[in-house]
Amino acid sequence: MSGLIPPGVPSPTELSDAELEQRLEARRKWLGETAFAYDPPLEPVRGDGVYLYDSAGQRYLDMHSNVPSVGHGHPEVVSAIAAQAATLNTHSRHLNNAVEAYAARLVGLFPAPLGGLIMTCSGSEANDLALRVARLVTGRQGIIVTSGARHGSTAMTAEISPGLNQPLPAHVRTIPAPNPRLAGADALGSWFAARVREEAAILNKTGAGFAALVLDSAFAFDGVFTDPPGFLVEAVEAARQAGGLFIADEVQAGFGRTGELWGFSRHGVVPDVVTLGKPMGNGYPVGGVVMRAEHLARLNASAPYFSGCGGSPVAAAAGMAVLDVIEAEKLVRNAGRSGELLRKGLRRLAKSFPRVAAVRGAGLLFGVDMVSPKTGAPDPEAAGQAINALRRNFILAGRAAPTSHILQLRPPLSISAEQVAQFLEGFSGVLATLA
Amino acid sequence: MSGLIPPGVPSPTELSDAELEQRLEARRKWLGETAFAYDPPLEPVRGDGVYLYDSAGQRYLDMHSNVPSVGHGHPEVVSAIAAQAATLNTHSRHLNNAVEAYAARLVGLFPAPLGGLIMTCSGSEANDLALRVARLVTGRQGIIVTSGARHGSTAMTAEISPGLNQPLPAHVRTIPAPNPRLAGADALGSWFAARVREEAAILNKTGAGFAALVLDSAFAFDGVFTDPPGFLVEAVEAARQAGGLFIADEVQAGFGRTGELWGFSRHGVVPDVVTLGKPMGNGYPVGGVVMRAEHLARLNASAPYFSGCGGSPVAAAAGMAVLDVIEAEKLVRNAGRSGELLRKGLRRLAKSFPRVAAVRGAGLLFGVDMVSPKTGAPDPEAAGQAINALRRNFILAGRAAPTSHILQLRPPLSISAEQVAQFLEGFSGVLATLA
Numbered sequence: 079m080s081g082l083i084p085p086g087v088p089s090p091t092e093l094s095d096a097e098l099e100q101r102l103e104a105r106r107k108w109l110g111e112t113a114f115a116y117d118p119p120l121e122p123v124r125g126d127g128v129y130l131y132d133s134a135g136q137r138y139l140d141m142h143s144n145v146p147s148v149g150h151g152h153p154e155v156v157s158a159i160a161a162q163a164a165t166l167n168t169h170s171r172h173l174n175n176a177v178e179a180y181a182a183r184l185v186g187l188f189p190a191p192l193g194g195l196i197m198t199c200s201g202s203e204a205n206d207l208a209l210r211v212a213r214l215v216t217g218r219q220g221i222i223v224t225s226g227a228r229h230g231s232t233a234m235t236a237e238i239s240p241g242l243n244q245p246l247p248a249h250v251r252t253i254p255a256p257n258p259r260l261a262g263a264d265a266l267g268s269w270f271a272a273r274v275r276e277e278a279a280i281l282n283k284t285g286a287g288f289a290a291l292v293l294d295s296a297f298a299f300d301g302v303f304t305d306p307p308g309f310l311v312e313a314v315e316a317a318r319q320a321g322g323l324f325i326a327d328e329v330q331a332g333f334g335r336t337g338e339l340w341g342f343s344r345h346g347v348v349p350d351v352v353t354l355g356k357p358m359g360n361g362y363p364v365g366g367v368v369m370r371a372e373h374l375a376r377l378n379a380s381a382p383y384f385s386g387c388g389g390s391p392v393a394a395a396a397g398m399a400v401l402d403v404i405e406a407e408k409l410v411r412n413a414g415r416s417g418e419l420l421r422k423g424l425r426r427l428a429k430s431f432p433r434v435a436a437v438r439g440a441g442l443l444f445g446v447d448m449v450s451p452k453t454g455a456p457d458p459e460a461a462g463q464a465i466n467a468l469r470r471n472f473i474l475a476g477r478a479a480p481t482s483h484i485l486q487l488r489p490p491l492s493i494s495a496e497q498v499a500q501f502l503e504g505f506s507g508v509l510a511t512l513a
Numbered sequence: 514m515s516g517l518i519p520p521g522v523p524s525p526t527e528l529s530d531a532e533l534e535q536r537l538e539a540r541r542k543w544l545g546e547t548a549f550a551y552d553p554p555l556e557p558v559r560g561d562g563v564y565l566y567d568s569a570g571q572r573y574l575d576m577h578s579n580v581p582s583v584g585h586g587h588p589e590v591v592s593a594i595a596a597q598a599a600t601l602n603t604h605s606r607h608l609n610n611a612v613e614a615y616a617a618r619l620v621g622l623f624p625a626p627l628g629g630l631i632m633t634c635s636g637s638e639a640n641d642l643a644l645r646v647a648r649l650v651t652g653r654q655g656i657i658v659t660s661g662a663r664h665g666s667t668a669m670t671a672e673i674s675p676g677l678n679q680p681l682p683a684h685v686r687t688i689p690a691p692n693p694r695l696a697g698a699d700a701l702g703s704w705f706a707a708r709v710r711e712e713a714a715i716l717n718k719t720g721a722g723f724a725a726l727v728l729d730s731a732f733a734f735d736g737v738f739t740d741p742p743g744f745l746v747e748a749v750e751a752a753r754q755a756g757g758l759f760i761a762d763e764v765q766a767g768f769g770r771t772g773e774l775w776g777f778s779r780h781g782v783v784p785d786v787v788t789l790g791k792p793m794g795n796g797y798p799v800g801g802v803v804m805r806a807e808h809l810a811r812l813n814a815s816a817p818y819f820s821g822c823g824g825s826p827v828a829a830a831a832g833m834a835v836l837d838v839i840e841a842e843k844l845v846r847n848a849g850r851s852g853e854l855l856r857k858g859l860r861r862l863a864k865s866f867p868r869v870a871a872v873r874g875a876g877l878l879f880g881v882d883m884v885s886p887k888t889g890a891p892d893p894e895a896a897g898q899a900i901n902a903l904r905r906n907f908i909l910a911g912r913a914a915p916t917s918h919i920l921q922l923r924p925p926l927s928i929s930a931e932q933v934a935q936f937l938e939g940f941s942g943v944l945a946t947l948a
Contacts (some may be wrong), residue, residue, distance in 0.1 A: 099610055108616035108808040110629050113817055114606050121608035126599045143603065145821055153597050160595035164586050166560045167796040168578065173536055173556035181543035194545050198666075199798040200634040200822055206667045231633075231820050232641045233669040244816050279928075355912050356821045361602040363634040363798035363822035374545040381679050382548055385666050386580055386791045387635055387798035389544075 093121070115142075115476065117462075125150025128493045130474065138469070141501055142476040144443075144488040147333055147357030148403040158399035161378075162392045170389035180394035183401060185368060187339060189348050194374030196367045197389035201329035204365035207310070207383060208351045209234055209290070212323045214380055218287025222277045222317070225252040226300035226478075229327055231294060241299045245323020249286035251277040254375045255300030256309060259436075263306050271312035278320035291317035291324050295341030296331035301484040301498030302438045302445030303440045304336060310345035311434055322335055329355035329365070330443070334404055334491050337414035337441030344440060360403075362396035363387070411493040413441040418495045420444065423502035431509040433460060442493065445478055446485040451513065456483035460512055467508040473501055518874055528556070550577075550911065551904045552897075560585025563928045565909065576936055577601070577911040579878075579923040582768055582792030583838040590795045593834035597827045605632070605824035615829035618836060620803060622774060624783050629809030631802045632824035636764035636790020637665030642818060643786045644669055644725070646808055647758045649689035649815055653722025657712045657752070660687040661735035661913075664727060673727055676734045684721035686712040690735035691744060694871075698741050706747035713755035725758050725786075726752035730776030731766035736919040737873045737880030739771060745780035764790035764800075765878070769839055769926050772849035772876030779875060795838075797831035798822070844926040848876040849927045855879065858937035866944040868895060877928065880913055881920040886948065891918035895947055900941040908936055 093101065098118055104110060112119070122130040123136070127149040130138045134389040140150070148155065162176065170177065182194045198204045213219055221238050223229065228241040236242055240252050253273035254260060261269035274291055291313065291448075297303040315326045324351035331341025335357065342349055351373070354366040365388070377383065387393065404410060422440065424446060428434040432451035438446055448461040461483045465475045478486040489497075528536065533553055540547060557565040557573070562584040565573045575585070583590065597611065605612060616630045616751040633639045648654055655881070656673050658664065663676040671677055675687050688708035689695060696704035709726055717725040726748065732738040749759045761784035766776025770792070777784055786808070789801040804812075812818065822828065827870075839845060856874065859881060863869040869887035874880055883896040896918045900910045924932075 101613070104617065105608070105613050107628075107806075108613065108620050108630055110631070110806075111813045111817075113819070114604065114608075115604075116607075119606075119608045121610075124604060125603065130601075130603070145604065146602065151601070153599070156595060156599045159598060163594060164588070164591045166557060166565075167586070168557060168560065168565070169550075169580065171547065171554075172551075173540070173549075173554045177532075178536070178540050180545065182539065185543045195543055196545070200638065200820065202638065202820065203635065203667060210668050210671075231818055231823075232638060232667045233645050234667060236645075236816065240815060279946075351847060359901060361598070361822070361827065363825075363828070371542075371545075378546045380673065383666055383675060384545075384548070385635065385637065387796070388666075390796065390798075392796065393579065393798070431570065487653070 093118070096154040110509060117466055120469065120474070128490050128497055136472060138472045138474050139497060139500055140474045141487045141489045142474050143490060144330065144335065145333070145356040146361050146410060147491055148360050148400055148407070149490045149492045152360055152403055154403050155396060155399040158395045159392055162395035167390050167392045169386055170384070174391050176391040176398070177389055177394040180398045184366065184397065188352060188368050191370045192348070192352060192368050193371040194369055196374070196383050197369065198365040198385055199387045201230050201353060201361050201365045202235050203385070203388070204329070204353040204355055204367045205230045205235045205292070205327060206232045206354045207367050208292070208325045209238070209369065210381070211351055211369055211377055212290035212325060214287045215373055215376060216287070216321060216323065218321070220249045220251065220281030220284070220286040220288045220290040222251050222253060222274060222281070222288070222291045224255045224293065224297060224300050226255055227294060228299045231320060249281065251281060253277055255297050256303045258305065262302060266306065267309040267312040269317040270309060274313045274316040275320065278317065278322060281322060284455070288320050288322045290322050292327060293325070294327045294330050295345070296336055296443050298330035298443060298486065299478055299487070300448070301478045302443055302486065304344060304438060305444070307344045308346055310342070310347050314347045314469040323350035325349060325351040325353065327353050329353060333357040333400065334410040334413050335441055335443050335488065337410065337417050339410055357398065359393060359396035360400050362393060364393040364397055407492060413491045416495060416498050419495055419498045420487070420501070423498065427502065427506055427509060431513055433512055434492070434511055439491055442489055442491055444487040445485065448483050448485060458482040461485055464508055465513060471504045471508065473504045518825060528553070536701060538841035552901055554837045555904065563925050563932055571907060573907045573909050574932060574935055575909045576924045577923045578925060579765065579770065580791040581796050582770070582926055583795050583835055583842070583844060584925045584927045587795055587838055589838050590831060590834040593830045594797055594827055594922060597830035602825050604821055605819070609826050611826040611833070612824055612829040615833045619801070619832065623787060623803050626805045627783070627787060627803050628806040629804055631809070631818050632828060633800040633802065633820055634798050634822045636788060636800045636935040637667045637670050638820070639764070639788040639790055639802045640665045640670045640727070640762060641667045642802050643760045643788045644673070645816070646786055646802065646804055646812055647725035647760060650808055650811060651722070651724045651757060652725040653756070655684045655686065655716030655719070655721040655723045657686050657688060657709060657716070657726045658722070659690045659728065659732060659735050661690055662729060663734045673685050683719070686718065688712055690732050691738045693740065700746040701741065702747040709748045709751040710755065713752065713757060715757070717755060723755050723757040725757050727762060729762045729765050730780070731771055731878050733765035733874070733878060733921065733923070734913055736882070736913045737878055737921065739779060739873060739875040739878070743777045743781055745777070745782050749782045760786040760788065762788050764788060768792040768835065769845040769848050770876055770878050770923065772845065772852050774845055793835065794828060794831035794836050797828065799828040799832055824945070842927060847928045851930060851933050852876040854930055854933045855922070855936070858933065862937065862941055863942060866948055868944055868947055877924055877926055879922040881922065883918050883920060893917040896920055897948060899943055902946060903939060906939050906943065908939045
């Protein structure tokens, strides 16, 4: 990449040190300390498609924003939200065509026996509710999650989020992420299932009992683990044999991210409960729990769920517009095509640069392991340098838990072949400076 | 009211029985059973100010929608949401003027030592986080709530919501709502404080310990208890003496509802934590936790909170527009003035109709006890008949927990003197048919 800006040289559009300190001081006062995405923090002022812009008009290629999944400020989604908000926005205790039509369409996108929907205000609320469903249906409390997972910010979902580095209660057991390096690709499925079986047995021996296996079906926070397709089959069987449900957390993987509409489809499994979040409304706060009709009836009979904003007509309008755009712009297919270019390009870079030890992912979700070229050990510092160097070169990437040596890429699904090439050129240049 | 439509006669704009059954069948299929606000359910298609409209163009005076607190489809709020959504909507790990300016303005509306804000996607998430703060700060787990309270729909907030009629865990203790009939107005404060002291002592004797007293400062779900002003002082002191925090849940009472900006102001108390929800974004899903700066620092140091949608620029824009409208339209003052007309009118009706045993409330939040005129016993059936008869006369009211004999009134804060008179005339007519 010509004109690459090396580490340590500020981009021309950054705030001065004094200006920045002033902004941080004011922000700290009212909002406390922020874990900013970049150092120094970015101040985007406008978004459009796959780009963010700062106040100087500098354009950044956004390789990390999975919430505006169909593109920043997508005009159709914005129009749908604005039109419905101007017309009607009520709670869900009234008949409403927008809500009913969205529910029918969304649920219709899932395989049987998934058949019922409850809408929430966030993916956290969706996972929180999914846990209640699993505990209600099984009469047991114990949950199994992967060791780097994050499933939400409510108290109950933080409890099943080892990636937040909080102590876990006894009824939450962790298994390692399904890293082919631990077991080999061929044996990964049975190895991962064995881990589920072990932990379920421990939970079933204690008073808690085993209620559910909760997995992000693309393991985004663990570092992205999507291959080989189908490796989840045995783990899901193991969970059911131990009397638990399989909850697929599709907050990261859902709505086309992996090149299929749902992350679990890649594995040919049908979850008992599916949770939806972020990309569902392209930034409008909405989440959902899709479950079997009998589980929904059970929940309603026991503890009817009501949310003042969940299931509002505006949430439904936002969700419907997102589905419309995904279809009209063929974004699932684009995620597959652009994702394939990205995958091939990343693999090429991995061959050229020993800094890159592994590239994993599907569709437009990738984890890139950054290591010391000398020892091959995970190198979180290099990953941090890489994302800040990328940012200085107007490319935005992120990091995945747990040890932060894994770059995470998940651009809006509308990214083009040219934009993928732009990223690869920039990343190549950054890797050259790190080598 | 001339032309009053008696119970049993359908309004001309209702769906036919067959059409209704078809709609319900489809809705049931995808969304499960709905606890509709009215029987038969209403299908509003448009909202404007204090009115909702059905598909036949029939106008309903909305005396119950507290979410669109500054009015249905308020154009300034809708414009602010649309403009910001079209411009930029990101997570909160970037610098953002809209978010920082809103935080500064909102926190500035609270008395010291309240000084820090975390934004969430809903009031449920706000209360969920407030519980974590209280438990973190006190090192104890036990919570005291009133017996009809509802504080949210997450697992943790449902646990402190006896109004949902779920079994409560041992570390959640209930006290009766502060009904002056139980203790007399003069002794209410000390009587209520004694209840707090008793339950805190029980929690402190057990392993759980007493972490927080959580109160909706207007007790909306308990049936609305706002008087006499100041009665909360002793209870808050009792909570602090027992080592717990006082969390004011302002999801119902906040943003002008009681004729003051915050419900707790009526009592001259300063909470340790304040939670915000529904009216904060006039229907845009947003919530917030306002707390002492040192508690925010403590939370950040222990378990940094992050929400993909909480604290987004669009949430901030919606919140800012709501504050602008409240100021520009002097809605807090209007809540006081129109509320006073409503209060006087309701008291007059109570004198004329023995069906109405009590009228409680402040600003634009009222609870109206419906009883049997013969025995004086609570009459939930009459309350149900009243809200459905009001609805047939194009007035929308609601019911409060716990025994559902209490009508709940909480119209948008922009309601005029004429609209209050329209309601009182309609309610008078309905009471005449029930008498």
